[in-house]
Amino acid sequence: MTWWRTAWLIARRDLLVEWRSRVALNQVFPFAGIVMVMFGFAIDDTRLMESIAPGLVMVATMFSLLVLVQRSFALESEDGALDALRTAGVSSSALFWGKSIALAAQLAALQALLIVLAVVLYGSSVRPAGAPLLVATWLSGSWGLATVGTLYGGLAAGARGRETLLPLLLLPVVAPVLIGATRAVEAALGARGTVVDGWPWMGLVAVFAVVFCVGGTLAFGPLIEE
Amino acid sequence: MADMATGRTTATTATAATRTLGIVTLVGVAWLIVSGLLVSPADVNQGESVRILYLHAPSAWVAYLAFVVTAGASALYLFTKKHSLGWDRLAGASAEIGVLFMAVTLVVGMLWGRLTWGVFWRWDARLTTTAFLFVTYIGYLAVRRLGGTPEQRARRSGVLALLAVLEIPLVHFSVKLWRGLHQDATVLRPNGDVKLDGFMLFTLIFGVAVFTLMYVWLVLHRQRTLTAEDLLDDVGLEIAIAERRGESRPPDLAADVPRSDRPRPDITVGF
Numbered sequence: 296m297t298w299w300r301t302a303w304l305i306a307r308r309d310l311l312v313e314w315r316s317r318v319a320l321n322q323v324f325p326f327a328g329i330v331m332v333m334f335g336f337a338i339d340d341t342r343l344m345e346s347i348a349p350g351l352v353m354v355a356t357m358f359s360l361l362v363l364v365q366r367s368f369a370l371e372s373e374d375g376a377l378d379a380l381r382t383a384g385v386s387s388s389a390l391f392w393g394k395s396i397a398l399a400a401q402l403a404a405l406q407a408l409l410i411v412l413a414v415v416l417y418g419s420s421v422r423p424a425g426a427p428l429l430v431a432t433w434l435s436g437s438w439g440l441a442t443v444g445t446l447y448g449g450l451a452a453g454a455r456g457r458e459t460l461l462p463l464l465l466l467p468v469v470a471p472v473l474i475g476a477t478r479a480v481e482a483a484l485g486a487r488g489t490v491v492d493g494w495p496w497m498g499l500v501a502v503f504a505v506v507f508c509v510g511g512t513l514a515f516g517p518l519i520e521e
Numbered sequence: 522m523a524d525m526a527t528g529r530t531t532a533t534t535a536t537a538a539t540r541t542l543g544i545v546t547l548v549g550v551a552w553l554i555v556s557g558l559l560v561s562p563a564d565v566n567q568g569e570s571v572r573i574l575y576l577h578a579p580s581a582w583v584a585y586l587a588f589v590v591t592a593g594a595s596a597l598y599l600f601t602k603k604h605s606l607g608w609d610r611l612a613g614a615s616a617e618i619g620v621l622f623m624a625v626t627l628v629v630g631m632l633w634g635r636l637t638w639g640v641f642w643r644w645d646a647r648l649t650t651t652a653f654l655f656v657t658y659i660g661y662l663a664v665r666r667l668g669g670t671p672e673q674r675a676r677r678s679g680v681l682a683l684l685a686v687l688e689i690p691l692v693h694f695s696v697k698l699w700r701g702l703h704q705d706a707t708v709l710r711p712n713g714d715v716k717l718d719g720f721m722l723f724t725l726i727f728g729v730a731v732f733t734l735m736y737v738w739l740v741l742h743r744q745r746t747l748t749a750e751d752l753l754d755d756v757g758l759e760i761a762i763a764e765r766r767g768e769s770r771p772p773d774l775a776a777d778v779p780r781s782d783r784p785r786p787d788i789t790v791g792f
Contacts, residue, residue, distance in 0.1 A: 446684070450664065450677060450680075451667075454667040455667070460660070460664070460667070463659065464660040464663075464664070467692070470692050470695065471692060474695045474699045475695060478699070495698075499694075502691075506691065510687050514684060517679075518677060
């Protein structure tokens, strides 16, 4: 089986498990929604909310990322799925790519939902000129978060106390995405600056995605081999 | 070495070299305290608060040195053929001491900032990256405690230490870009520059030297206790296996099997 086909099979398997169990849809997405409502309660100022909406969207994304990564690797720890994959001789880089693709798809759907919620709850609006920037940030942000999430999720997989360890490891690492994506989305939504100002920030997110995609492809094998 | 009073045999992590190093370090620290608090003059702009620098700058230096050593030792563990656990224990010992000195740097730096700038914290790239570095290495130490064999620990934490080398420049760069957007925080006296006269500069350099010695001293001891911990785990495992074997035999044959009440190596930390 070719490397690509293996990665694709693993991505399809993860998405199929999600489609049949609907854990992300029925639990993680509503969680992200309630986080957005909680921000509304805490801030309680419609003008302020509109201007900080992009940051809130990204923070809600980060929290949901933690939950999605836990879920993604809970599947691997149950019934020794990860051991079985290794015994079957699945290449660890293909496993990394497969799980990243599945996670990126879920994150992309989640972020789309959060942007819609920001429009509905916080009064944000997408300006047509900002749409390409928004889409580019959305895609590179999803991929960057998915790769880094898979990498650190694999590190904590199967270890005792992983639920508490993962946030500690992951949140400092995703800070560049939080900063870059927030600024880019601000520009795209017109919360701050012009659309042109946002593109370098999108670039930062894209650089992050490339760095952790390469780093993860190389480092995932040694991390999950026991 | 044998304890004369009790006749018990104890292992210690000290050698003649580390003892000498320890004594030199303590004398140096004592002199640094006298020099920093009493002998050196107050600063023209900052007054007495400049004395904080004699603790702050050497701590920051040691913390960064420790993290560089951790990354280097991790790379040596991962990329040398022998995969010697000694490198892994050096990485772990260095990271622990780095986190300790990073904490000192941050706390003392905030106190200095309050006195000089009027605020505890400024969101500039250097401070923010330092805080991220601190949290990252706390995570690193947590990963070292995940359990498993020493080889698993070494590989996991080694990879993580190298990922931190990837992460920190990215964080620093993005925070720097992010700060470019904002004006600096309003502060009482924005100019925190120090004009160091000869003796102040000497005290500062002396402090860096003493703290470096202290770092080497602490790392040597900590690395030795980590080696002893790994050894103790091995011994404990052997005893447990022997006990399980003993349980499966008839009682009269099990008499000569080592039990857990057999004397274990008694390890103390001396300087």
